[in-house]
Amino acid sequence: MTSNLETLVTVFGGSGFLGRNVVRALAKRDYRIRVAVRRPELAGHLQPLGRVGQIHAVQANLRYPASIEAAMRDSAVAINLVGVLAESGAQTFDAVQAKGAETVAKLAAAAGARMVHVSAIGADENSPSAYSRAKAAGEKAVLAAVPSATILRPSLLFGPEDQFTNRFASLARISPFLPLIGGGETRMQPAYVADVAAAVADAVDGKTKAGAVYELGGPEVLTMREIMEVILKITERKRMLLSLPWGLAKMQAMFLQFAPGPLKLTPDQVMLLQSDNVVSDAAKAAGLTLEGLGITPDSMEAIAPQYLWRFRAAGQFQRKSA
Template sequence: MATGYVKSELVTVFGGSGFVGRHVVRALARRGYRVRAAARRPDLAGFLQPLGAVGQIHAVQANIRNRESVDRAVAGSDAVVNLVGVLYETGRQSFDAVQAFGPGAIAASAAAAGITRFVQVSAIGADPDSDSKYATTKAAGEKAVLKACPGAVIYRPSIIFGPEDDFFNRFGSMARFSPVLPLIGGGETRFQPVFVGDVAEAIALAVDGKARPGTIYELGGPEVRTFRQLMEYILAVTGRKRLLVPISFGMARLKAQVLQLAPKPLLTVDQVRQLGRDNVVSEEAVRDHRTIEDLGIDPRAIESIVPTYIDRYRKAGQFTTPDPTAPRP
């Protein structure tokens, strides 16, 4: 709910109607900012308006490949946030277009408009030397943003969880039908899941001017868990008994070559490459005070949030009591 007081300051949020975007819009509205949610389909973003006061939140059309539409979305803004990204490529929504070219175009538009407060959401693992195209284009996007807006704040989160996430929901749903869950690379890849509400708060703090300009922060939750441990946790919460089967990276790549042909693939070759590296906050970020805790946020653990939305994957929904013999979360 908004505070009731609406500031004159306007923040444009690219990707404002997405999973992270709706939480960012809410966090900004609570602070009293006017919010312009830029999306390819603003007609589908009406659900954002109740997150603020009447007239406080407005959705507009913008395509990051069209500079004119980007300029229109940015015009008159005091700050800009870019959340646009894709987990896999489909048609014109390529990694290069969305994650390399797009951020640079938005940042250049903001710079031309004299906007100095710019927040770019990237990802842990962004690396120009990675063998993953997702990771290299994320790094290219960061470079383009900092070139156009040297004072930009860049956030690299680990996997983000929340009611509409693509991780816990995907595997919770898969466990309903599949007798096995694959452990790619043996399930030893480490993650540091971070709550979407905490990421949104970090972004709002950057808009407030409370993050260090020109800095790349790494955002992770309070615990590091392996892929295997996360699968075991999902099975425990949903009360499912499923076989966890280790699959080598080579075999996973072969399977992904077929799976990635689907309109909404369960797995792609590029995602397999990403699983070859841990997805956790680096020691350098901790040492240099570039973490979510350094922003004054006490990140929430998966135990406090995830059971509230994956309970629907239990045998009889949220009213099912989990099997007492299943591993505890």
């Protein structure tokens, strides 16, 4: 039997939150990994995830096909993780998540490489959200170029470096209240990033169905209000949960889209929150889920205390209240 060390996998967007977890999962399975990122000099944190010489970062930008072609050379598998939650300059939803995904898929097909594409639950060409429309266009383009590609659609991701639980735990340190957009009734199915990374590695192993679209959610469906309550419970902070009507949230987002850090909120993100983000019954029935891949997903309440303790008033030394 051949070792995975002879198999080169190129991971586009491998230095981000999901990316570093995917690189770790692939390194544990002994693949050789080429990480294709816009700023390879900022990808040094990936080196300790594997053995010496196992992980190599190269420069690539989805808007420049020649850089993608070079990054794909001799690769057996291409993984596309590149996505943006907010547009910035040339990094538009369409350029990155639609045209960028199409370019990767076409060049993967030309190189004879298998393709794993990470999209998002809610990808829909008729969505009011430009983010979701671009995700849907990306999926369509990938399957047109590589019909055997595996599409993975995760729900909201959480984990140590996430931009979600950390963001609201950080906000709870400085604000007397946390906002509940649209009353906090939107339903989510938060997935632990390591579970989704394991699903990506399974796809590379060839355990997924060719041309199938998998929906990856955690073990629980929670409303935004319930997620905020979990974050406050873990960080041991009492904060008011303030309902923000959709209209007011959209108006605020017009200004907050230019805000720094945890305060940033774009009008498109408000639109995204108007739809539930949960695994469909069709995906469950077809076994196109984490559980269908034999992965038992971890819950937010089980994992988040391992990294959110730093937001408690006295950190890890905070005494438990009786």
